[in-house]
Amino acid sequence: MMRRVVLSVVLWAGLLGGVVVAQVPEGSNVPAASEKPLTRRQQKALEKEQHELEKKLAEARAKRAALRAQMSSLMTERERERSEALFVDGVKYSLLEDYNKALESLLKAYAIDPDNAAINYKIAEANMLSGNMRDAANYAESATRIDPKNAYYYLLLAQIQASQKQYDSAIKTYATLIKEVPNSGSYLFNLADLYLAQSKLPEALTTLDQAEKEFGQVDEISFKKQQIYLKQNKLDQALVEGEKLIKANPNEVRYVLAQAELYANNNRLPDALRVAQQALRLDPSAAQAHLILADVYRQQNLATESAQELRLALSSPSLDIDVAVRILIGYLKQLPSPQESINQLARDLAAATVTAHPREAKAYAISGDVLVQTDRKAEARNAYSRALRYDxxxxxxxxxxxxxxxxxxxxxxxxxxxxxxxxxxxxxxxxxxxxxxxxxxxxxxxxxxxxxxxxxxxxxxxxxxxxxxxxxxxxxxxxxxEDDKSDASYEASLASDPSNVLVLNNYSYYLSLRGVKLDKAKTMAGKVVKQFPENETYLDTYAWVLYKQKDYAGAKDVLDKIITKSTDGSIIEHYGDILYQLGDKEKAAAEWQRARKAGGTSEMLERKLKEHKLYE
Incomplete structure (x- = not known):
């Protein structure tokens, strides 16, 4: 019975995962349950029973392990599904530009699955778009470590680094991308741009040479190499690249124009002339070719030929309106010119621009500017009005x-x-x-x-x-x-500008008509005639103030300076009134008659003439 009890305890303990050892007194060879040794038959039965028990115990342990593995597998699947759902939410919020919510979801996904490259990538992207460049760089680096064969992860990391002007780091990132990711040679161009951004011209050239070996003759490579050679003041090598472009694209006029401009900008005038004419053979409407020729002729002091090429260029609808405007602005700085030929050329170019771009407000506006500067104000007003029709x-x-x-x-x-x-x-x-x-x-x-x-x-x-x-x-x-308001307004104007001639004249004249503040009126009118002693309008005002002060002789002296030449009916009528007050009624009537012929007189003139009497 004791043996069975011990075995049952062992089985129960094994199922619980523990180990139970029967304690036997030290130095004893006899089981604790009995002092008699077992017979051979009993020993065999016991061994058999123990074997069966161990077998069942092993099976139980295997079942328990399988159950635990199954439970673990089920938990991982649930977590995976949860992570994927959070990832999808994060991407959705990123598309909606709600980066705070995007990061909240993505970081929860990351907590479940931190070794997921896509999750790291999207966290980096959301951080970058929200302006957190430090975290963006860290997560982007993690993405590239987890999945070193995905080009997009490197590109994001390089973008983050370049945006912080960490060009050396960005260069290393592109280099790793090109090395690790198959068929990534196209990123050599990005690498070359980074070298150019740091003015590492030899490295940029080496990279472009590598790209040329991989892709052959590519326009972008030649353009970039030409740019580098120009920065290095290697004109001949830059021209070689230009010739390569022309040879590879014999019908592309833009490459010919670029080469002609390069010659012109570097004072290679015969070559510039030759290549610009080559461009016109390819495309007779190429306005840029005419501009290059105009510049070449200008540098050769051939003003007539240069002007003609400019007219042809600005007459072409293919010339961008902003280019035409810039050219005309250059002429505006010279206007008005003492040389009428320059004024006329500017007007011609403005007219050509309007003809080439008849629905562009800019064309009419710049034409108006040219016409104003060359004293064609009526035409300028019409040009500006046309500009307003379109904008x-x-x-x-x-x-x-x-x-x-x-x-x-x-x-x-x-x-x-x-x-x-x-x-x-x-x-x-x-x-x-x-x-x-x-x-x-x-x-x-x-x-x-x-x-x-x-x-x-x-x-x-x-x-x-x-x-x-x-x-x-x-x-x-x-x-x-409203005389009080009128006076107050004039006083306010003179307080700001005491020398305003028009205000001084008009204010003093209106005071004289009302016969008030005549001393003030005389002072103001006197200032004006002192400054303009031959202006008949101002002299008339001063004379009329004196008249109102009954200084008829003084008024006559003032108007005597101008009366014989005046054709202003109002001034002549005033002179007649002064003569009448001085007793010379016949001469007064003669002046009134002359005033009637001139026009612009008072309502009282006819009555004065009819009755030969002064009415005010």
Whole structure:
């Protein structure tokens, strides 16, 4: 019975994975259950039973291990599925540019499967896109270590390194990529670019030579080698590369043009002329060829030939509008020129540009600039107006159009253009200023005052512009018979600009018409005539102030300087009034008659003539 108990305990312990050893007194050869030795038969039975027990124990252990392995396998599968789901979420958030959520999902996937190259790659990419370059580099390096045969992992790492100007590291990354990844020779071009970025020209050349051995004659290789040779001042070798390009692409005019330009830029004028003409044989419409020829002729002091080639170049629709504009800007710097031939050439080139690009606002705008500088203001105004048809968003063009409307006294156009400009630029004070002037010229002082008042608020920080607004408001308020406002506006304008001749003249004249503040009016008018002693308008104002002060003799002396030559009816009428006050009524009547013929007189003139009497 004791033997069975011991065996049962052993079996139970084996199933639990433990080891139980029966304790036998030291030095004893007899089992603890009995002091008598076992018989041979009993010994065999016991051994057999033990053998069976060990066999069952081994089977139990195997089953237990299999069960544990199965459980482990099931757990790994669940984790793998969880990792993949998190990875997919991370990629989705990256595409949505929500990099915080992307990293949250990807890092959870990484915690489950840190040796997954794709997960490391996407974490690196999300970090890079969110600006965390240090972590981006670390995870990108991990991706390349885990999967050293994937080109994309190297490319991301090199991009991260290059963005931080770690060019040496990026070079090593590309070198490893080319070495480790099969069929990756195309990345030799990237490697060459990195060498160029560091001005490691010999290394770049070596890399390009390696690429040429692998891929043969490739245009990109020749271009890059040519670039390097030029930086090394090896013109002949650069030209050799250019010739290789032409030979490999005999019908490609761009390679011929590039070679011609290279000759021209390095003062190889006969060669430049020869190759540019070769380009024109390939493509007669090649505007660039004409530009090269124009430059060659200019360097040879052949002005007529150079000008003709420029006309041909700018007449071609194939010439980019921005190139044409740059050429014309170069001429603008010379305008107006004392040499009319240069002024005319600039106008010709501007006209050619408009013809070649009839729907380009830039063409009309630059043409307007040329015409303004060569004193063709009416044509310039029309050119700017055409520019606005194709692009009405340019503030500077509206400025030019409206300014020229004013200079040319085109009141209707000034009103039209200023109103349209205000639809687009309602906060631009100067457009309100011109709008107010236009209404004033149209004899609509109420509207003029409204525009000027609004614009003045926008010009609060511009003292010079404020002075102009106040001057015009003085005019508008005068027309509206709001004398106090008119005077206040003029005073404000003079406070900013005490020497404004127009304000001094008009303010003093209006005061004289009202017969108020005549001493102030005399002082202001006196300043003006002292500065402009022969201007009949200013002299008339000063004379009329003296007249209002009853200084008729002084008024006559002032107008005597100009009256014989004047054709202004208002001034002649004033002179007649002065003569009448001095008692010379017959001569006064004669002057009134002369004033009637000149026009622009007061409403009282007919009554004066009819009754031979002064009416004011």
């Amino acid at each position: 009405n968003s340019k503030f500077e063009v509206w400025q030019q159009v409206i300014g020229l409307d004013g200079e040319l006294n085109q009141t209707d156009s000034l009103l039209l253009h200023s109103n349209r400009a205000l639809e687009i630029f309602p906060n631009q004070a100067q457009f309100w200023f011109y709008n107010g002037i236009a209404y004033q010229l149209k004899k609509q002082p109420a509207r003029a005052a409204k525009s000027l008042e609004h614009g003045r608020k926008l010009a609060a920080n511009n003292a010079s512009l404020l002075a102009q607004f106040d001057a015009q408001l003085g005019e508008a308020y005068h027309e509206l018979h």
